[in-house]
Amino acid sequence: MSYLEELKVKIENMFSPEKCYFPKENLLSFLVSNSEVRGALSYLKDVEGFKHFVMLSCVDWLEEGKFELVYIVWHPEKKVNAMVKTKIDREKAEFQSLHDMWRQICTYEREIWEMFGVNFIGHPRLEPFILEDWKDMPPMRRDFDTLHYVNEHYEWREGREESYKPRDYIGEAFDEWRKK
Amino acid sequence: MCTDNPGVWEYIANWARKHSIWVLAYGTGCGAIEMPPTMTSRYDAERFGLRGAATPRQADLLIISGYLATKTLKRVIRTYEQMYDPKYVLALGSCTINGGMYWDSYNTIKKLDLYIPVDVYVAGCMPRPEAIIEGIIALQKRIEEGRAEGAKKYRENIEWYKKNQREVFGDEMLPDYTWNFEGGI
Amino acid sequence: MSTGMRIVDIIAYPFIAFLIGMLYMGIARNIIGRIHRRWGPPVLQNLIDVFKLYRKREAGSHGVMFHLGPIIMVTGVVTCLYFIPMLSDGRWLKGFSFDGDLILVTYLMVLGALGMALGVGQGGVPFGVMGVTRGLTRLIGLEIPYFIAIIVLMAHYNTASINKIIELQAGGLSNWAMFKVPLAFIASLFSFWGMMGASPFDIPGAPQEVASGPATEFGGKYLALMMSSRGIFGFLKLTLWVDLFMGGAANLLILVGKTFVLFVTVLFVTSVYSRFKVEQAVDFMWRYPTIIGLIALVIEMVR
Amino acid sequence: MSKVVKIFHGPQHPGITGNMSVELDLIGETIVKARTHVGYLHRAFEKLVERRTAMQAFTIVCRICVPEPDPNEENFARAIEEITGLEVPERAKWIRVLVLELSRLAAYHLWMGGQAGSTGLYTVPQWSVGYRDYILDLFEELTGGRVYHMYIIPGGVRRDLPDGFLDRVSDVMDLIESKLPEFDRLFFDNAVFKKRAIGTAVIDPETAIERGVVGPPLRACGIASDVRRDDPYEIYDKLDFDVITEKGGDVYARALVRRREMEQSIKIIRQIIKYIPDGPYRTKIPYPMNWKLKAGETYVKTESARGEFGYYMVTDGSEYIRRMNVRGPAYVHGVSLLEDMLEGAQLADVAMIMNSLGTCPPEIER
Known part of the structure; x- marks a missing residue:
């Protein structure tokens, strides 16, 4: 039994992961409840030795009305990744800030606050990161229509709309190329 | 001083301007990656009198290298207004012309000439160093003929430009810089 | 020499320095271009640049001192230039030399930098202020070995007149001060590289650190003035070193030849070294060149 | 002098790598507080990818990182392949590694120019950017583009190697290898550069792992961490190369790591030229x-010239990608780490530290 499989068993015993599986060979992914995130991450960091924090990502599941926060960590000795996920409510998007565990989470949380509107409680520096003077809804949310925004705020150069539709054109060109 | 009837001095000055273009070292977008090859030993743009200038006060040419995010556009306008007349703008890449592949991106502008006057556009993604040099030669031609008067255009149509800029920035407009006085104090 | 000729001579003085200085800067860009394995700009490029800058239509201002800064700089440089004889023989291009002019020249050379500092102070750009601070700090470093070398020279020839020093060096290569007091020459060469802004010491205008340093806020005519004075100042320093250590020059051709040789050493140094931090530069200057200079001084006193 | 001067270092400043800005509080020449400001290059790639099919998205992902676009293509292609289960032919894997290593060499040449330029040694950028053009010429022959290649597609590579291409690669490698000692003499052994770089911006090994440092800055602390060895992708497990480490963790150690990795890249490329197998260069993909x-x-992650470049990708069964999140090495190096490194440093070191950490703004904000 490999290290990750052992880890999976441990985690299933210790926490109550909803879905614990291997998306690929050296990556363990599991979904835990909101309250267990800090516990799971500190277990991985302090007990198992996943010292290197890779990234924090956020996925918008608009249909379910949830945001999914994804914490990815890396074990420098065992050379494996683990992925801790949790789902938070989309309407009242709030989560605890974990910036005290790894310093660089600060940056990720700041970006997710800006791009998805997730409020991280206890974050020391929730200030605009990438955007400036942004007044619309957080742009990475799936219900934000970027083309609509562009039509409202920018002017198109004439001639662009008359040209062929790239989508159709690529399809045709691809058909021809495939025949050869 | 701005003269409507170019005399002999203006003719010689245009010749000098043509052969001495100082480029502001501001890599605004991904086109900045082709600027080092243009300036260094393979393409050696210094042959044409191009030189990097560190600050806008000394520069003649502002190269907009590629797409402009709105946050950069604000800085570009500010930089452009700080430059001294005569000043030129060379825009690289399809994304400055009509948005290019970022046509549906909420954070990049689609038409640069709405916000600042552009003298020469160089199309492509990325434009090769040869294309950049060709663009500069086209600019030199315009300078020699005295047609590269972007600053004058900007001063004369300042309301129109400011209106367009306001559409992007909303209420967060920039303070005015040097465009509103002529020939120093 | 008639008064008319004398006036022509005096008027020609800065212009010759300007032209040769600008030409040297153009040639420098060419030689550096070759070291970079490319062609480089035309030789007259710097003259074209200066002309273009004079013809810029706008130039913003921040007040009276901002105007006066570059002007004081040019004035200081040109005044200083007049006390340095370009040619030793004949009646032409002798400048206003008198006994003890070496000391005056040493002080006048700092005037340009001070004028600049006054102008930049009013510009309100932090980079400019920072560049001036760096320039003055560097000056402290450069002056020490330079002063020591000058003192050695004055002690050796027992005079403080540049003309006398040139005369005493006459009569062949072995009489040149650079061979008579070689250690003093070496010490002074370091501060010469520093004064010329060659690369380990080009701190005040380091683009990666302080944009273009003191010149950050200056554009158009001001920058043209500054470039002109830099051209004149470069040639002034070259002439001074040729006068002091290389036996002066009898005619313009020899002057150009000797200054050019000295100038090329600057170029070679500048293209193979990184840039010091300001305290490293001062540290360096107070260490090696100063020690060499002090040894030269001791030898001179013992002799 | 204890007056605090506030300086906005960038975005228009020659000492800044790319288009970002650092807000510095200075006392004299010493920095007491630094804050990075990014977002000047935000193009919303992650949003645009959600609006494009996989085949349309693959053409834009390479624009995420300008100096070295290929790890992005590689990541994107491999993420799609892992999710959909596409098999990549053997030859395509070898060609991909060839492209990746060539682009690493090109990126290191550009870095060398930047690093030398940041200390005021202007001869090195002129030479190294000139030699980098030989590699770009190879790219142009292979892919049609100098900078953006759009060559590594899901399911293989876009086309096969041209006739005699490997011979030309070999020639260029000989040329570049013969020029490396020149750079040693001029730059890496330069007394002034050594004096400035040794002991500047030191990272110690524990904090390096803790703070998420990757790539050459991590290896300069003496930790042999390389995605090519730790989590081998494509054919890196079949190739013979060393993971370079240096002691010290300062700017100079990082420079030496990169310098020695250039030799390793050349070694890898030589092996590829020797052992590359024949066969198809891409598989059939469904109607795009x-x-x-x-x-x-x-x-998925790739070792780029600046360190681990990761993509987190989620799909939901439609033809569009649900979410693609890019984790560039500069995301950590260029924001929080840079802020900490700059505190207590000197104004003169800002450009040097930024370059040596491999700050690349376009991948911070995408």
């Missing part, structure tokens, strides 16, 4: 205009 991507998620 309505290629329904199987629902799934993955995290």
